[in-house]
Amino acid sequence: DTGVSQDPRHKITKRGQNVTFRCDPISEHNRLYWYRQTLGQGPEFLTYFQNEAQLEKSRLLSDRFSAERPKGSFSTLEIQRTEQGDSAMYLCASSYGTLSYEQYFGPGTRLTVT
């Protein structure tokens, strides 16, 4: 298994544009998480899925953000009308089962909004 993958790795966009990121978890991992990390800070939880169900969303996730995980496999995170404050590293993680709490992180997508 190649681990959690994310695409793209880097994205530069102009303010007001929409962007979409993709995350492919480790196969058979039923939970998938999104975090956001700004420079010099620890990652902050955004949302998580168990299979295809989105079970929790952070208050950080404004209505410009939407995440999906159709069919319980890959996930997408879309940001509409991007703002400069959205510039960050977006990390995806996955975990397996009801007794395993360890999350495995992907390489991240670095977003720069100009």
Add this chain to the structure above:
Amino acid sequence: ELKVEQNPLFLSMQEGKNYTIYCNYSTTSDRLYWYRQDPGKSLESLFVLLSNGAVKQEGRLMASLDTKARLSTLHITAAVHDLSATYFCAVDLSGTYKYIFGTGTRLKVLA
């Protein structure tokens, strides 16, 4: 609201020295995780601590968990330059699966 604090935030140490990073958290949790992050990279799992009194060691790093004190430590023995990175602890709230990360400790080991 669960808060996770690490200290120190920055640590500059010489090769061969020992030091400890502390991670305090504000509410009940039995599970704590340590990750390493190199500049511009993602998070690499170091330790998973799942019960009070848990102690794990890997190479020059040793992590422990005291759930009653709500404290975890990451001890570095005889530091080497390759350990230079940012270290994060994370806690997940009982009954949830999301991680709350600490502020991070940026470690620089000087040759």
